[in-house]
Amino acid sequence: MTVRAPAGYAAIVTAAGRGTRAGGAPKQWRDLGGRSVLARALDAFAGFDRVVLVVHPDDMGLALRDHAGGVTIVSGGDTRAASVMAGLEALEGQATHVLIHDGARPLVGEAVIQGVIDALQAGAPAAAPALPVTDALWRGADNAVTATAPRDGLFRAQTPQGFALDQISKAHRLHPDDAADDVELALKAGVPVAITPGSEDNLKITFPADFARAERILGTAMDIRLGNGYDVHAFGPGDYVWLCGVQVAHDAGLVGHSDADVGMHALTDAIYGALAEGDIGRHFPPSDPQWKGADSAIFLRHAADLARQRGFIFGNADVTLICEAPKIGPHAAAMQARLAAIMGVDASRVSVKATTSERLGFTGRREGIAAIATAALMKA
Ligand SMILES: Nc1ccn([C@@H]2O[C@H](COP(=O)(O)OP(=O)(O)OP(=O)(O)O)[C@@H](O)[C@H]2O)c(=O)n1
């Protein structure tokens, strides 16, 4: 879920720094759990009508490659304040309020952004998230404590910091010097700033170890779903069967309301199961004549689309066909490719294998084919 910002609200995401303390390539372009730090920070503002992304001139090509469309990309300056100023200039006359966010804070949550918006909507000219300092504070030198310092009334500042656009633009023009953040400039210009709730998850990637910390937060926040599916179809008259989207010659057909693709049905049910969305019968009732003889790809595509609409990506899918015949091995790769194409994933994430039941039971007596499937869905 992203925050839907009120009309007139814009966001500036600053990403023109070089990330010297983090080392390596500029931190905002580096991978964090499969997506760049910056892509994650930008995502949080997808519900804003206007978003300005400020990047280093050397990164303009990268920015246009990854973020063209939807956001306005401008070149930043030598300091954070100069980069924010470039963003503010791009917004002149285009918004009433602006939230200014570090591209290096990839895990900002809805509640933090909403808290800032609510304070501005309530009439504050400026509002920013922060956390009270809870640890004792010391002064130190040469690895020794030289004094203690009171922590009362001290806060750790975060972003996004929100402002009435005209007031923060004026503050930047009045004090074009660098500052730790935009709140500092607002205060210098006499603009009062409300404190809103920050979050421990809203860390700024600053040092190398912060990547591991962010990965840990992402890991615990990851929504992982597993679903299983099971299906059986009896043999009947015919000279081929549909299995996992591939037509396989056989001395019998499979009986069913649709094309009786038992493997595809098991996989579709596994996806519905992971989404707690019932089974194929709920979405495509067998009582409905329009599904008579239907291509089962319709069912699988529907389940895969539903997963994507809910924000999930596929971890993997695994289908096992249980039959004495036909032989599955020669067709397994084609089945894998077909299922992957229907689901819109790479074939390496889909497995199709088979086993006999050692001539035991209904599959052993060649009365039909059974299939079991597992699907893993993930959402960060
Ligand atoms: N000239 C600058 C400097 C910083 N930033 C942005 O401001 C945010 C917070 O800054 P910081 O963590 O200090 O980032 P860097 O300046 O990149 O880091 P470092 O000081 O370690 O080089 C980051 O998203 C950074 O890209 C910017 O847009 N323009």
Ligand SMILES: C[C@](O)(CO)[C@H](O)COP(=O)(O)O
């Ligand atoms: C803006 C800021 O993120 C607020 O905490 C921070 O001041 C900027 O980062 P820096 O490390 O101070 O440059």
